[in-house]
Amino acid sequence: MxxxxxxxxxxxxxxxxxxxxxxxxxxxxxxxxxxxxxxxxxxxxxxxxxxxxxxxxxxxxxxxxxxxxxxxxSQVPNSLLPDDLQSRMDICRWQSWQLAHWYQACQALTYENFVKGLLQHGGPDAQIVQRATQRFHQEAIALNQHLAEREYLVGQTLTLADFSVAGDLTYAVLGQFPLGDYSHIRAWYARIEQLPAWQQTAPKG
Ligand SMILES: N[C@@H](CCC(=O)N[C@@H](CS)C(=O)NCC(=O)O)C(=O)O
Structure with missing residues (x-):
């Protein structure tokens, strides 16, 4: 492949x-x-x-x-995408939320606060940053509450849902994501950052 x-x-x-x-x-x-x-x-x-x-x-x-x-x-037996329907749909729910809502908020902050400067596209647009920050908080509150009671997004182990949602935190620091109030997101993401697969695929900068 x-x-x-x-x-x-x-x-x-x-x-x-x-x-x-x-x-x-x-x-x-x-x-x-x-x-x-x-x-x-x-x-x-x-x-x-x-x-x-x-x-x-x-x-x-x-x-x-x-x-x-x-x-x-789906290529090999593993626990990232379990067989039972409810777990699969739970993963699908988080992946859908990530694409429709989480990505949108995170991507806007990444672009305004980091990528724009990198590509010499000018400074951050304060209005866009304000709107993206509002959207970020709206989604982060829900994610943080969910993670308060569990180590991973779905079930007891790492699944595709964690990889999907963690992806957008790749630029949390450079994109100045307001994560200060969200200790459960930070603790969960610290666990993802321990994964050899996450470390090996980090952008080289
Ligand atoms: N919903 C798509 C988004 C993919 C996407 O936006 N890719 C960007 C990089 S983050 C891209 O390749 N952009 C190229 C371009 O716009 O020319 C996915 O999840 O694969």
Whole structure:
């Protein structure tokens, strides 16, 4: 299997981390999205939306990080995607929430407070930061409450849900995420940061 990815992006990192955690051999193909490599005709044939990551398994092409994570976790027996329906749907719930809500809040803060400066796109826009901060608190309150009573998002062990939600915290420090009041999120993320797969897939900076 081949993964087209941009290792600095949380969406690529969480997919790569799942593969490393499960010891699935992947051929890695670096796509430099900053240089526009995700918009070339060749890449748009793989993913017409022009985004990374993309997985290629023979003739089968899969884009969208959540779908790729589920595909990878279905290759070998493991506890990241358990068989029972309620656990699977619980994981699906957190992955859906991550894509629709958590990612949006985290991505805006990452871009405004970190990426903009990196790419010399100017300083943070105060209004956008304020709106993103509000959205961040709305979601973080719910996540923090959930994690107050458990070590992982679903059941008693690490699952795909943890990889999905943790991905967006990759730039929590550089993106100045207001995590001060959320001790349970911080404790949970510290556990994720202990994982060799998380450490091995950290952006090199
Ligand atoms: N919902 C998509 C989001 C993927 C995405 O936004 N990828 C960004 C990097 S974080 C990308 O490749 N952007 C390239 C571009 O916009 O040209 C997923 O989960 O895979």
């Amino acid at each position: 081949k993964l087209y990815y941009f290792p600095d992006s949380p969406n690529s990192r969480k997919v790569h981390a799942v593969a490393v955690h499960l010891q699935l051999p992947l051929e890695l193909e670096y796509v430099d999205i900053v240089k526009g490599e995700s918009q070339t005709p060749a890449f748009l044939k793989l993913n017409p939306t022009g985004r990374t990551p993309v997985l290629q398994d023979g003739d089968f092409i899969l884009w969208e990080s959540t779908a790729i994570m589920q595909y990878l976790a």
